[in-house]
Amino acid sequence: AGEDWSEASVELLESMHTADIAAVLSKVSPEECLRIFGLLSRKRWVELFAYLSIPRQTEILELLSVKDGRYILTHLFPDDRTALLEQLPAEKLANFLKLLSPDDVKQVLKQLGYPEESVGRLMNTHFVAVKAHWTIKHALEYIRVHSLQGETINTIFVIDRERRLKDAIELKHFLLGHLNDRVETIMPGNVISIEADQDREEAARVIKHYDIEVLPVIDHQGVLLGIMTVDDIMDVVEQEATEDFHKMGSVGVVDLSLRDATPALLYRKRVGWLVLLTFVNIFSGAGIAHFEATIEAVIVLVFFLPLIVASSGNAGAQSATLMVRALATGDIQRRDWLRMWGKELLVSLGLGVTMALAIVMIGVWRGGVDVGMVVALSMFLVVIVGSMVGMLLPFALSRFNFDPAAASAPLITSIADVTGILIYFSIATAFLL
Amino acid sequence: AGEDWSEASVELLESMHTADIAAVLSKVSPEECLRIFGLLSRKRWVELFAYLSIPRQTEILELLSVKDGRYILTHLFPDDRTALLEQLPAEKLANFLKLLSPDDVKQVLKQLGYPEESVGRLMNTHFVAVKAHWTIKHALEYIRVHSLQGETINTIFVIDRERRLKDAIELKHFLLGHLNDRVETIMPGNVISIEADQDREEAARVIKHYDIEVLPVIDHQGVLLGIMTVDDIMDVVEQEATEDFHKMGSVGVVDLSLRDATPALLYRKRVGWLVLLTFVNIFSGAGIAHFEATIEAVIVLVFFLPLIVASSGNAGAQSATLMVRALATGDIQRRDWLRMWGKELLVSLGLGVTMALAIVMIGVWRGGVDVGMVVALSMFLVVIVGSMVGMLLPFALSRFNFDPAAASAPLITSIADVTGILIYFSIATAFLL
Known part of the structure; x- marks a missing residue:
């Protein structure tokens, strides 16, 4: 009977949207979360994990085996991973970093090196960029193969041989271009970008002002480091409004959920x-x-x-x-x-x-x-x-x-x-x- | 000399981002706006027009010739057009409607028929949808040809023969699929949608909860009517925060810019x-x-x-x-x-x-x-x-x-x-x- 119940649960979980499972997980104990994780495929874990609050993510990671913890941390989008790791006390951070590959550790430490509330902390370092001197045909093939790793492929970034940002092209213009033309022939010019050490509020201002979907993030040399998308900015807009709200009521900023605040x-x-x-x-x-x-x-x-x-x-x-x-x-x-x-x-x-x-x-x-x-x-x-x-x-x-x-x-x-x-x-x- | 000055202006304007030109236009008189419009190509007009505030849009439309007004109104995205027309007094609305084709008038009147602050008023009726029984090859060709009319092609909607929403598929999954498979074989299931007469705040809640980029809007029969994107929602989130702010300060909601409010x-x-x-x-x-x-x-x-x-x-x-x-x-x-x-x-x-x-x-x-x-x-x-x-x-x-x-x-x-x-x-x- 235990088997049957478990089978029924699996079916139920599979029919549910990940965001709804996450809403359930936020209301049960960490141990029960683990049981529910056990009923799901590993591939689903990562997706589900990204929907959870940071405190809940930490609790679950501490209960998981080293192997499972490594799987999740390795497969999270870099921006979600940084958002989690930046909240941890130094000791826990060191423990979790041990689970990552040297390359991922380098990425995390680099992102944590940017100031708090800066664009560098928030950006996603997975994106699809093509070189300006490639043909459109070559670029399209590259996009096809690498599309899974990008958060958005509506906009494709163009870089030069030194990985410096040259432009941003909407995918639809690639689809309509002549296959043998070079990418640089369809560049519209006027790309808007932001430097990684800028404040996240500035990124919100830029994205709203230019009404763009995705904002490339560069370093002082113009090298493309990552992207910020309009949904990251929506969280920023909401958090900033909450901060102002609290200040207007003479309350210090409560950045926890009111539910969790002691x-x-x-x-x-x-x-x-x-x-x-x-x-x-x-x-x-x-x-x-x-x-x-x-x-x-x-x-x-x-x-x-x-x-x-x-x-x-x-x-x-x-x-x-x-x-x-x-x-x-x-x-x-x-x-x-x-x-x-x-x-x-x-x-x-x-x-x-x-x-x-x-x-x-x-x-x-x-x-x-x-x-x-x-x-x-x-x-x-x-x-x-x-x-x-x-x-x-x-x-x-x-x-x-x-x-x-x-x-x-x-x-x-x-x-x-x-x-x-x-x-x-x-x-x-x-x-x- | 007048010629030279004008040429220099054209060059300057061409090097500027449309959003920045719009920022300038919001600070000069409607007549000066018209002069700047005169220096730009018609194609740019529509893009620039969409960045302007509704009161400014109205002023400019009233100064333009019938032909130019028709050009702009016809080429605006339907959601931007509805946002403009819903603010007009009945008499002006009638004048502007005369500029549109019968099909466009039908679309406008249908959208204005939804309740204020509803999803139906805000949705964009331009989107790319493919049929479930098509092959992926056919779908990709259709997407390529119609990509210009969609606001986003990251997500492609799948409909049945009666135009009822079946699913939503990320474009990257099309790019990775087998060309001769049918579209329905790569449908992930679990599409999230919203009905057009729902409140825009509900759409914001759904988009945030499911962390999705684009939300399909359907009627009571499930027929796909339009889409709402996360950037529409960002405006909603900000406006709702402003409303709450004003209420908390015992001020009735000032939905105009404080700059324009008398x-x-x-x-x-x-x-x-x-x-x-x-x-x-x-x-x-x-x-x-x-x-x-x-x-x-x-x-x-x-x-x-x-x-x-x-x-x-x-x-x-x-x-x-x-x-x-x-x-x-x-x-x-x-x-x-x-x-x-x-x-x-x-x-x-x-x-x-x-x-x-x-x-x-x-x-x-x-x-x-x-x-x-x-x-x-x-x-x-x-x-x-x-x-x-x-x-x-x-x-x-x-x-x-x-x-x-x-x-x-x-x-x-x-x-x-x-x-x-x-x-x-x-x-x-x-x-x-």
């Missing part, structure tokens, strides 16, 4: 900003203490305090959000600040008037005409000041080479609190005392 | 939330008014008010940010809420203790031991409550089919204000009066 890690990622913001808020407290006499004289002012400071913070959070995101996607650049400032001034004038009108009647009702006027004027001003802080801070941070996303909603809110309190009670003191 | 549009996108949040903040004001006696008796309490309520809001904004992003990327699902809640409880206990310790000495210094204790206990509780609100609200919104990202930082801050005020002054009233 409470201790999450605590560490949050406590720093939370305590730091307290120091900003102490100024708010001090501001209030400074106006104690005003508050004691006109206690109804306290009723409007949360409304006014919160509106300032909210308006600021809105502006900061718009600016941070537009700077991140390249929709606006730092040099656009003056133009954005003019627009923000108009928008916040409108918002200020609206909010003042929204609150003036409540002010009159709770505290009489004088208080109503003070409240409305304060609201008008704090909304404008909050918007200005929220709009300018991301540009200022970027100017001094900080990440604009550090202009987080909580930071803007805290700054808006201080300025809001000062504006509100100053006006109240001037008009009511 | 102050009036930005005002409209912001004023709604800003006014709405005021109503939440009125409860804060009412809370304070309710405790007027406590405040008058121990005026020093007001000093700590901003510290305590801001910390609650900040902790809540942190939790909400983590949850909203993880729900959006699929890192966690709605059913994970209980597990996340347990983790959040642990994290916020730690944060609460830390924040209470950070503030207790200031409390003792400003107001004596009693006030110090009240302040510390309040801080401990509001950080926990704020975190809980921030963590649970995104799940609750998702449960009732709202977007979790509506749990924006300003909304969480406003709710945390109310609960913070109630907790703080209740504790103070109980211990100090």
